[in-house]
Amino acid sequence: MQSYNQQITILDTKGVLLFLKREDLLDPEISGNKFRKLKYNLIEAKSKGCKTLLTFGGAFSNHIAAVAAAGKKYGFNTIGVIRGEELADKIAENPTLSFAGQNGMEFVFVSREVFRQKETLEFIEKLKLKYGDFYLLPEGGTNDLAIKGCEEILTDEDSQFTHVCCAVGTGGTLSGIINSLGENQKAFGFPSLKGTFLFDDICKFAKNNNNWGLITEYHFGGYGKVSEELIHFLNEFYRLYGIPLDPIYTGKMMFGIFDLIKKGYFPEGSRILAVHTGGLQGCEGMNLLLEKKHLPLLNYI
Incomplete structure (x- = not known):
């Protein structure tokens, strides 16, 4: 389109x-630039046989919403690591998280301090131990x-x-x-x-x-x-x-x-x-x- x-x-x-x-x-x-950013990442994830997309974002993240929608549309499980532990009890009050949840995204709520470690190898390995293999998308979706x-x-x-x-x-x-x-x-x-x-x-x-x-x-x-x-x-x-x-x-x-x-x-x-x-x-x-x-x-x- x-x-x-x-x-x-x-x-x-x-x-x-x-x-x-x-x-x-x-x-x-899957709106605008998120559609563009996800296009080749989804192709790559499919080619690697990955069944799960994991990514990061805040309470009202466009990226979180788009990944959840893309996962549902193209047959991926999705996991969103969300900045702010307090949001775990407020999903119904948050339009973005509600939308992502309705599209099948599983949430991991972490403190802001822990969220800052999202790019470290140690943090990623802990997520893999818990959730198994996944295709990693950075916060905001920007990569090659x-x-x-x-x-x-x-x-x-x-x-x-x-x-x-x-x-x-x-x-x-x-x-x-x-x-x-x-x-x-x-x-x-x-x-x-x-x-x-x-x-x-x-x-x-x-x-x-x-x-x-x-x-x-x-x-x-x-x-x-x-x-x-x-x-x-x-x-x-x-x-x-x-x-x-x-x-x-x-x-x-x-x-x-x-x-x-x-x-x-x-x-x-x-x-x-x-x-x-x-x-x-x-x-x-x-x-x-x-x-x-x-x-x-x-x-x-």
């Missing part, structure tokens, strides 16, 4: 055209095979664009996009986390370090953080274009792109392609948090 590009009209664009690549429409449950999948986001049709923008979590999606850019294209990543450490992570996978950059001013305080201004923007964006955005990743990216266009950041004549990486399953959980904080809600859930 192919995504498609949808034009977004902005007043006073100074000669800039903006299109949104609807990767969120690839699959109703995930990059290969994300390199397929851009198509020949997309060579018309001068700039390609995407949200950044682990950096895997941006790395794949960088590797498939045309000669005269440039990619911009919009991190949802504070800090510049992602640059080094992306350099591990990106084949070219001269055709991309990170725009770090639109994280709204860090991962999972939002503001009234952002929520109002997302609701207005949906009202104007009928496209839902998630508040953790794509919504922040789109807010940033709009702001930069208004400020004249992109040269006249630029043709921008923004990638909608999905993640909409997290919107319901975000509304629960917004309600607790007495903040405006996303009105398209």
